Amino acid sequence: MGNNILITGAAGYIGGSVLANFISRTSGPIKAAQISAAVRSEEQAQKLSKLGVNVIQVDLVDETAVKEAVLRNEIDIVVHTASAIDGRIPSHLIKALGQRRKVSGEETYFIHSSITTLFSEEGGWPYGQVRDTDTVFEKEKEIGGPHPVRQTNILVTEQAKAHGVTSFNIVVPHVYGRGSGEWRKLSVSIPAYVRTSMAHKIVYKFDKDGHPPAAHISDLIELYALLVEKILQKERIPSGEEGYYFAMAHRTPWWAAMDRIAQSLHARGLVAESKPSIWPSDKMAADYLGFPVLYVRAMGTSSGDLVPVNAYRLGWKPKWDEEQFLASIDDEVQAVLELDTVKATIFDLLTSADK
Structure with a gap:
């Protein structure tokens, strides 16, 4: 099989970290692979080109451009981190991988990135506890509905099967x-809270606590790497309808985290009080944080009863736990003060629809 890997969202938080991990390897199957990085802008292309990888500047919403990029660069594996929301992008990539498979006669693979919030009551999940070894795909189809991430999950599995592409879904916490x-x-949630708190001199939390699944970026990236290694080694692992991988290392106690954020910002003189207040409304929370109003409450209060099985069966061994997460909050605040120079665009499609 070929070993040409394309990472989408390679200028982003997760995609950029996947890229850095892959190119830093000194041995193993990923070291022997050819790595390409998909970016949107010329500025991003120039920045990443210094890494010595094949940088592809492409509009992933342009189906013709995507097909040309995949075929010209002979891409066999796509690690898709660019968007869990816009179904057009994985659709174009999967169709292109299907064409690549016909041309090369070799298997092609698509690794999708979804979100764990879908599998909570607040995210529209009515079935209670869920293991990633359950019939997750069939249950998602039963739920249906307009949620763009769930729609994209279903699309990925169905289109991959239709085009002869092997698919996997890493469900990101x-x-x-x-x-x-x-x-x-920088990640999305905590930087948004820190940024908003500094702007308004107050830390807010929701009136309901949440304990959603979580993982440190270094642990999450190791899961992507482990999955790609299994593919390159031609190991038989769950894929398609059975290919959900819950990337849950531990849980995030939101109220405790908000307390730590308030204490850290207050100690720096950046907020007036050392304890959080309650958001007056979900609309205000969405406006301040830059999150889609339809999903902001689920993002801030959901927990869900997820049980990760597939990731650990691969051999995933996350190093970070809840205690380490809470102890790192001050560094999270400091990271925003030092590194908050690039606007997050993950919710642009949804927040524009709110207006």
């Missing part, structure tokens, strides 16, 4: 820690 990529080094 709340992620924290400093990224190792060249462009965006």
Whole structure:
């Protein structure tokens, strides 16, 4: 089989960290692979080109451009981190991989990135506890509905099967820690709270606590790497309808985290009080944080009863736990003060629809 890997969102927090991890390897199957990085802008392309990888500047919403990029660069494996929301992008990539498979006669693979919030009551999950070894795909289809991430999950599995592409779905939790990529080094949730708190001189939390799944960025990236290694070694692992991988290392106690954020910012003189207040409304929370109003409450209060099985069966061994997460909050605040130079665009499609 071929071993040409394309990482989408390579200028982003997760994609950039995946790229940094892959190119830093000194041995193993990933070291022997050819790595390509997909970016949107010329500025991003110039920044990443210094890494010695094949940088592809491409509009992933342009189906013709995507097909040309995949075929011209002979891409066999796509690690898709660019968007869990816009179904057009994985659709274009999967169709292109299907064409690549016909041309090369070799298997092609698509690794999708979803989110764990979907599998909570607040995210529309009515079935209670869920293991990633359950019939997750069939249950997602039963739920249906307009949620763009769930729609994209279903699309990925169905289109991959239709085009002869082997698919996997890494279901991404709340992620924290400093990224190792060249462009965006900050996650989404905690930086948004820190940024908003500094702007308004007050830390807010929701009136309901949440304990969602979480993972440090370094642990999450090791899961992506482990999955790619298994693919390159031609190991038989769960894929397609059975290919969900819950990337849960521990849980995030949101109220405790908000307390730590308030204490850290207050100690720096950046907020007036050392304890959080309650958001007056979900609309205000969405406006201040820059999150989509339809999903902001689920993002801030959900927990879900997820049981990760597939990731650990691969051999995933996350190093960070809840205690270490809480102890790192001050560094999370400091990281925003040092590194908050690149705007997050993950919710642009949804927040524009709110307006």
